[in-house]
Amino acid sequence: MKLKKAICMALTALFTASAFAACGGTDLPDDPDYPVDQTEAFEVYHNVTNFSLNDSNADPFEIKGKGDGTGKMLTVFDEKTPVKLPESKPEKEVDSSNYTYLNDVSSSDFFGTASTIVIYYDKSVSGEKTKAQNAVKNIRKKVSNMERLLSTANPDSDISRFNRAGAGETVQIDEITYGAILRTQELFSLTDGAYNPAVSPLVDLWGFSPRFLNFSPESDSKPYDRENYRTQLPDQKYIDAFLQLSDYENVKLSQKDGKYFVTKSESSVTVDGVEYTMQIDLGGYGKGLAADIAQEEMKKSGFEYGYSNFGSSSLYLMKTPKMTVENAGAFDFPISLTYPSPIGSLLGITYGKTYGHDAGVSTSGNYENYYVIDGVEYCHILSPETGAPIRTNICAATIMGGSAADNDALTTALCVMGKEKSIAFVNEKLTDKSVIFVYHREASK
Numbered sequence: 001m002k003l004k005k006a007i008c009m010a011l012t013a014l015f016t017a018s019a020f021a022a023c024g025g026t027d028l029p030d031d032p033d034y035p036v037d038q039t040e041a042f043e044v045y046h047n048v049t050n051f052s053l054n055d056s057n058a059d060p061f062e063i064k065g066k067g068d069g070t071g072k073m074l075t076v077f078d079e080k081t082p083v084k085l086p087e088s089k090p091e092k093e094v095d096s097s098n099y100t101y102l103n104d105v106s107s108s109d110f111f112g113t114a115s116t117i118v119i120y121y122d123k124s125v126s127g128e129k130t131k132a133q134n135a136v137k138n139i140r141k142k143v144s145n146m147e148r149l150l151s152t153a154n155p156d157s158d159i160s161r162f163n164r165a166g167a168g169e170t171v172q173i174d175e176i177t178y179g180a181i182l183r184t185q186e187l188f189s190l191t192d193g194a195y196n197p198a199v200s201p202l203v204d205l206w207g208f209s210p211r212f213l214n215f216s217p218e219s220d221s222k223p224y225d226r227e228n229y230r231t232q233l234p235d236q237k238y239i240d241a242f243l244q245l246s247d248y249e250n251v252k253l254s255q256k257d258g259k260y261f262v263t264k265s266e267s268s269v270t271v272d273g274v275e276y277t278m279q280i281d282l283g284g285y286g287k288g289l290a291a292d293i294a295q296e297e298m299k300k301s302g303f304e305y306g307y308s309n310f311g312s313s314s315l316y317l318m319k320t321p322k323m324t325v326e327n328a329g330a331f332d333f334p335i336s337l338t339y340p341s342p343i344g345s346l347l348g349i350t351y352g353k354t355y356g357h358d359a360g361v362s363t364s365g366n367y368e369n370y371y372v373i374d375g376v377e378y379c380h381i382l383s384p385e386t387g388a389p390i391r392t393n394i395c396a397a398t399i400m401g402g403s404a405a406d407n408d409a410l411t412t413a414l415c416v417m418g419k420e421k422s423i424a425f426v427n428e429k430l431t432d433k434s435v436i437f438v439y440h441r442e443a444s445k
Contacts, residue, residue, distance in 0.1 A: 098124045099305065099321040102132045109140070110147055111287055112210070113311035117294055120305035120321050135301035139308070142297060143290045149177045150286045152200075153210050158262075163200075163279040168266040170254075178253060178260040180282055180289065187409040188248050190429065194413035194421075196384040198248040198265075200281040205234045205242060206389060208369060208380035209281075223274050230371040239387040241269040245278045246384055287314035288362050288408035295360075307333060315361040316404045331357045340367045340395035340438050354434065360404025364411035365396030381415050392418035394439045401433035 104117040117136050121128040149158045158177040165171050173181075187195050203209050204222065207229035211220050226232040250265040265278045287310040294308035295316040309315045319331035332355035339349040345368050366379035370389075378389040397414040399407040410430070414422045419439050426435045 096321045098122050101306070102129065102136065104136045104140075110143055110290060110310060111151070111283065112153070112213075113287070115290070115311070116307075116309040118306050118308070119298060119303050121303065131301060132303065135297055135303060138301070139294045139297045142293050146176055146289060146293060147286060149174050150180060150282050150289075152281050152283065159280060159282060162262055162264060165264050165277070167268040167277045168264060170261050170263040173260050173262050175260050178255075178262070180285065181251065181262060181280075182253055183405070184282060184285055184409060185248060185251065185253075187406060187413075191410070191413035191417075191425070193248075193384050194416040195409040196246055196248050197280040197282055197285070198246040198251075198278055199242075199382045199384050199387075200279040201242040201245055201276065202239065202382045202387050203281065203380065204279075205238050206378065206380075206382065207371070208382075210283075213369075223272065231373060233373060237271060241271050241276065243384075243387045244269050245276060247278070248280070251278070251280070284364070284408045284412060285405050287311050288360060288403065288405035290314065291316035291360060291404035305331075313363045314404050314408055317357050317359055317361060319357045333357060335361060335400070337398060337436065338363075338396075340365050342367060351438075352436075354400070354436070356400050356434070359401045359434075360407050361398065361400045362404055362407035362411050363396060363398045364408070364415050366390065366415065367395055381412060383416055390416055392416065392439070394418060394422070394437055397422070397435070397437040399430070399433050399435050407433070 099120045100123045101118055101120045106115045109115060117139055119132040119135060121132045123129070148154055151157050152159055152163065154160060158171070158173040162171050162173070184195070184197055188197075200209070204211070205224055212229065224234065224238045226234065245265070245267050247265050247267055250267070252263040254261045254263065268275055268277045270276070290310045291308045291314045295306075295318055298304075298306050298308075298318060303318075305319050305321045307315060307317045317333045317335075320333050321331070335354050335356060336348075336350040337352045337354070338345055339351045341349075343349065364381065366377070366381055366389075370377050370379040372378070381390045382388065383390050392415065394415045394417075397411040399411050399414075401407075410433075414425070414435070414437055417425060419437075422437060426433075
């Protein structure tokens with residue numbers, strides 16, 4: 001199928017109760033700087049019934065930016081998969097007119113990013129609002145405790161203490177940290193190392209760690225820092241050295257007398273007289289874990305309708321009590337997929353929509369945090385094989401189903417793998433999830 005310009009998605013879904021509705025898209029602005037490269041080429045792979053491209057009734061449809069007259073455009077082709085609504089009926093009827101919701105929003109309480117917790121409750125039942133308020137308090141308390149243990153921005157966190165430890169040293173940790181390291185090691189193994197928290201020193205070397213995002217790298221300067229990390233590439237000797245510290249499988253967990261411990265890899269490297277040991281970062285996984293914690297607490301408190309959103313990239317969708325023609329009474333939430341470009345993210349431009357419930361949702365991409373040197377883009381997702389920003393040209397990956405924390409790790413892994421490996425991985429190991437990724441056709445492998 002030859003296409004000059006189109007979005008490409010590899011999408012697998014087993015949400016048989018999900019509903020489908022075609023929705024119109026948001027027109028791109030008439031901006032001469034709109035970043036659609038004339039040389040880009042994409043292609044569509046589409047095999048699900050609960051996904052719709054924006055304005056997909058057109059064949060094809062074009063979203064044009066008048067720009068500078070060069071005719072820049074994005075053309076999206078739909079393979080005309082028949083639209084099918086689920087045959088199953090909702091498990092019970094709900095009088096949605098009785099429901100209202102509690103909307104708790106924070107701009108930067110967790111992980112330095114915005115979060116939203118929404119709980120729908122039956123206003124006809126006495127005490128439900130108070131119960132919802134208490135549930136939100138408990139969620140925020142538990143997420144705050146988890147962040148305190150896992151965040152590298154907290155110098156006293158379990159992860160920060162681990163990172164400061166010497167090679168081969170054992171550190172006592174909390175049970176929550178133990179569980180997070182254990183699960184991320186399992187995901188490391190599942191993805192053959194494509195997801196690897198131990199590339200943290202490389203992330204810092206390339207200028208994508210929190211100290212750079214906070215615009216204060218000088219507050220914790222390193223021997224390998226460059227005068228301007230956005231115009232100068234790091235020395236290869238540091239890339240080679242830090243790659244030797246990414247042996248995440250050699251982190252050892254243990255328990256004794258009801259206490260939890262982690263032992264650091266014995267690997268160390270010395271560059272220009274300075275010794276470096278393994279460091280890890282569970283930041284991305286932590287946002288998804290926060291979404292999982294939120295849904296667990298909602299269910300524990302007796303609520304089945306609501307959702308949580310941490311940083312717009314990590315969500316857990318429970319159910320919505322509002323049943324419409326679009327969701328076919330299946331309690332689905334609509335999920336809009338952001339066009340993978342800086343302006344798409346900034347203005348909320350979307351390229352498609354899907355639906356789901358009782359599912360964690362996560363998105364990773366290369367389009368928000370990157371810089372350009374000599375015409376080459378360097379993004380924040382690092383390859384554990386090369387030690388450099390990924391060159392797979394997968395723009396964005398979204399996974400829906402199961403744990404949001406797992407999906408955080410898995411979407412990163414898909415971006416690292418590239419098109420062919422990702423499709424094989426999805427078909428072999430993610431058959432119980434919905435997977436969407438957008439990539440540049442000609443440059444992907």
